[in-house]
Amino acid sequence: MSEKIYTVGQLAAHTDIKSVTIRYYEKIGLLPEATRSESGYRLYSEADHLRLLFIRRSRRLGFSLDDIRELLSLADRQQESCAGVDAKVEQQLEQVRSRLKDLHAMEKELERLSACCEGGVIMDCRIIDTLSGET
Amino acid sequence: MSEKIYTVGQLAAHTDIKSVTIRYYEKIGLLPEATRSESGYRLYSEADHLRLLFIRRSRRLGFSLDDIRELLSLADRQQESCAGVDAKVEQQLEQVRSRLKDLHAMEKELERLSACCEGGVIMDCRIIDTLSGET
DNA sequence: ACTAAAGGTTGTAGTTACTATAAGGTCAAT
DNA sequence: ATTGACCTTATAGTAACTACAACCTTTAGT
Structure with missing residues (x-):
């Protein structure tokens, strides 16, 4: 066929x-x-x-597309060590974890902000206060 | 002064x-x-x-900068309800959580990939296999 | 006073990974 | 023959900056 x-x-x-x-x-x-x-x-x-x-x-x-370009070119070299591939995965994992850490911090802070709003007017809004730097 | x-x-x-x-x-x-x-x-x-x-x-x-533009304009209207601000925070929180979910999935999968490489040559590389679709 | 470094100005183009739009050519079905 | 779905190309737009070029101003040192 x-x-x-x-x-x-x-x-x-x-x-x-x-x-x-x-x-x-x-x-x-x-x-x-x-x-x-x-x-x-x-x-x-x-x-x-x-x-x-x-x-x-x-x-x-x-x-990233650049990473993928490299992965594809590594994948084509059947006889070579796969250390390069492994390193790329490791590196990507680190990047993902670092991004996770940042996002976790954002989540916590947004939760804190969200909890402190009690539905008044802007003038009394704790969210705006916080963003404006009452810390 | x-x-x-x-x-x-x-x-x-x-x-x-x-x-x-x-x-x-x-x-x-x-x-x-x-x-x-x-x-x-x-x-x-x-x-x-x-x-x-x-x-x-x-x-x-x-x-985003667009969100911030809105937040700033909300912050200027002292007498109005802060519901808009609250909604923006809520929405941002959702977005962050959704991104967290995605990144968590990526982390798990990258860990799995990383663990299955045993340092041979590309031909035998389980990582490349997986990316190539042995699933 | 002269000069060099540091910091300011503008405008344009590059980055990532697409997405949108325009203006048109092709193919399968009615 | 014509409609509609699909294909082609080229160009511009998106987010949030960053880099660069070519030039002007301020400040510190000799």
Whole structure:
């Protein structure tokens, strides 16, 4: 049996990544240039499909497109050590944890603010006071 | 005693917000246009200082500049209900929590990935496998 | 008084990862 | 033949800055 071939819209439907985004990924070199039909439509192979899924999974883990570019290039070098990959994951984990820490602090402070509002007018609003620097 | 007056750099030093950013805030109308010295330097009053601190505190809670613009305008209407302010805080809290949820999921998955790498070559790398879709 | 460093001015372009819009060509079905 | 869904390109917009260029002013030191 021959391989499945996708138009950009079909690929989009299969990957939950919009056509425009797919074209954008091609433009920045994250996806190879698609082959074209006679009328100029982009045509994608199963390999492209898999590559795009890889990108999507990585995006969902919060990797930047530049990180993903590197991960993809690492993934292609089958014989080399995977230390680079491991390091990238480690680094991403650190970044996520640091962001978590920040957001946790924000959450606490917003909860505190939220609790101290008692529904009066601005003049007496403890939230505005706090933001204005009564600390 | 007369009020303290700041140049943009002095204001930057007092608020931990860079001069360029202060000018940017002015350009987008978050800060009023500064008065100028004879030579054209921006001069800031204590009121500007306080306004900028308000902005900084709000930024640290994750509010967007547009949100902050609204908060500032709410804060100016002393006689009105602070329901709007309260709602904004509530909304921001929700956003932060939603982001926390996402990041938590990322953290878990990255931990899982990180744990499954055993330092071989790419070909055998469980991380790459996972990203490539062995799920 | 002269000079160099530090700090100020403007405007423009770059960043990230898309999204929106315009103006048009193609394809499948009626 | 025409509609509607899909494709093409190029350009501009988004958030919140950051970087750069080219120039002017103030301040400190000799």
